[in-house]
Amino acid sequence: MRELHHPPRECLELTQVLHALSDPIRLCIVRQLAVSEALACGTFCETAPKSTMSHHFKVLRLAGVIQQRSEGTSCFNTLRRCDLDARFPGLLDAIVRENVATCGDSLWETEEQ
Amino acid sequence: MRELHHPPRECLELTQVLHALSDPIRLCIVRQLAVSEALACGTFCETAPKSTMSHHFKVLRLAGVIQQRSEGTSCFNTLRRCDLDARFPGLLDAIVRENVATCGDSLWETEEQ
DNA sequence: TCCGTTGTTCTAAAAATATCGAACAATGCG
DNA sequence: CGCATTGTTCGATATTTTTAGAACAACGGA
Numbered sequence: 001m002r003e004l005h006h007p008p009r010e011c012l013e014l015t016q017v018l019h020a021l022s023d024p025i026r027l028c029i030v031r032q033l034a035v036s037e038a039l040a041c042g043t044f045c046e047t048a049p050k051s052t053m054s055h056h057f058k059v060l061r062l063a064g065v066i067q068q069r070s071e072g073t074s075c076f077n078t079l080r081r082c083d084l085d086a087r088f089p090g091l092l093d094a095i096v097r098e099n100v101a102t103c104g105d106s107l108w109e110t111e112e113q
Numbered sequence: 114m115r116e117l118h119h120p121p122r123e124c125l126e127l128t129q130v131l132h133a134l135s136d137p138i139r140l141c142i143v144r145q146l147a148v149s150e151a152l153a154c155g156t157f158c159e160t161a162p163k164s165t166m167s168h169h170f171k172v173l174r175l176a177g178v179i180q181q182r183s184e185g186t187s188c189f190n191t192l193r194r195c196d197l198d199a200r201f202p203g204l205l206d207a208i209v210r211e212n213v214a215t216c217g218d219s220l221w222e223t224e225e226q
Numbered sequence: 227t228c229c230g231t232t233g234t235t236c237t238a239a240a241a242a243t244a245t246c247g248a249a250c251a252a253t254g255c256g
Numbered sequence: 257c258g259c260a261t262t263g264t265t266c267g268a269t270a271t272t273t274t275t276a277g278a279a280c281a282a283c284g285g286a
Binding site for chain 3 (some may be wrong): 023048049050052055056070073074
């Protein structure tokens with residue numbers, strides 16, 4: 001398969017990383033990768049069609065968030081945790097660790113703001 | 114001046130916050146706010162015209178990143194640090210603390226990835 | 227009251243993104 | 257080889273986002 005471009009660590013840009021992570025599908029991908037080793041694209045059972053998922057993987061790769069490696073007909077994805085931690089310490093942890101609850105839950109008292 | 118809507122803490126969404134922070138101008142605003150108290154919109158000497166800046170402040174406010182308060186003819190902005198830290202621990206620190214250098218600097222040895 | 231300052235809203239246009247079907251490429255198996 | 261599997265690329269469309277000028281609103285000072 002064709003060579004896949006991965007930006008070197010020192011070229012990662014925070015704005016691009018944040019943009020890559022600001023999509024629900026991509027955020028979901030990153031969180032799954034955070035708790036497992038290399039996963040093939042096909043193992044992410046999103047409802048989106050393949051071409052859409054392929055697009056999202058590409059965005060993540062070009063932003064430097066994931067590493068993609070072909071093996072057979074599969075494409076295995078891993079988080080570039082070392083590079084991300086080196087460039088943006090604490091960012092990945094903060095994003096992966098996030099509380100699962102969203103709007104509607106009352107886990108946090110609504111203080112005056 | 115008109116009431117400005119601020120989403121309550123429990124309604125903040127990570128994807129929206131990340132998107133708000135993924136723009137260079139907005140990221141710059143947030144970083145300035147992180148190291149100072151309330152700043153009026155006009156104190157951010159970006160080259161962009163007022164209407165563009167106003168748009169960016171609105172994006173930050175609606176994502177729950179900043180609090181805006183009118184005073185006289187000025188509009189003072191503050192980071193919603195407490196809410197952000199409560200909902201997304203470590204995120205703000207990671208984003209504000211980021212290394213200043215960008216592509217081209219050799220502060221990090223490029224390891225194999 | 228007249229004016230300058232500060233910032234928002236409206237509007238339009240441009241640019242960037244997202245979505246997804248169809249065609250294609252690479253691989254491996256029988 | 258024939259074929260299914262896995263994923264990419266292309267092309268078109270739709271949606272979102274960004275930018276910015278112009279008009280407007282609120283406020284304060286002279």
